[in-house]
Amino acid sequence: MRFEIMRLDDVNGTTVDSTVVDAASVNRIVQQAASIGQRLWIRPADTPAS
Numbered sequence: 001m002r003f004e005i006m007r008l009d010d011v012n013g014t015t016v017d018s019t020v021v022d023a024a025s026v027n028r029i030v031q032q033a034a035s036i037g038q039r040l041w042i043r044p045a046d047t048p049a050s
Contacts, residue, residue: 008039020045
């Protein structure tokens, strides 16, 4: 499964940037963000219909 992770602005909560990663990478990214107090929004990435 793939997830979209959006980094949020500290002041107004708008999306600063986003990336799509596999499930194995989510924990590492969350840990890095937590260590510096960064706000994230994580949701399942849109997957094309097969």
